[in-house]
Amino acid sequence: MSDFEFLSVQFEFEGGTYFSLIRKKKKINSIEYHITVMNGELEKLLFGNHIITQVNGVLQTKYNTEDKTVIRLNQAITKALEKYLSSNSVEATLAK
Numbered sequence: 001m002s003d004f005e006f007l008s009v010q011f012e013f014e015g016g017t018y019f020s021l022i023r024k025k026k027k028i029n030s031i032e033y034h035i036t037v038m039n040g041e042l043e044k045l046l047f048g049n050h051i052i053t054q055v056n057g058v059l060q061t062k063y064n065t066e067d068k069t070v071i072r073l074n075q076a077i078t079k080a081l082e083k084y085l086s087s088n089s090v091e092a093t094l095a096k
Helices: 042-047 068-095
Strands: 004-015 015-025 031-037 051-055 060-061
Touching: 004 068, 015 068, 031 042, 031 068, 042 068, 051 068, 060 068
Parallel strands: none
Antiparallel strands: 004 015, 015 031, 031 051, 051 060
16 A cells, blocks of 8 residues: 555435545554545535544544534544445455
């Protein structure tokens, strides 16, 4: 894998289905996932809270807001990313 990889992840939020483009960036001791939501309003809402870090296989998010809607949006994307990563891990294992 190169230093960057792009993932397309679908997620559910407040009764709607949305898509995100996530740039996976390898760091020395972690992986960063930079989220871009393919919806202008949600993208603006997520601004400043768009990075999810994976350390020792666990996704972690630091919130720069107390806005509950932003936190729920980030949690919805994180949950979808976890599901995406676990399903791709299973597929890679089965392909061996």
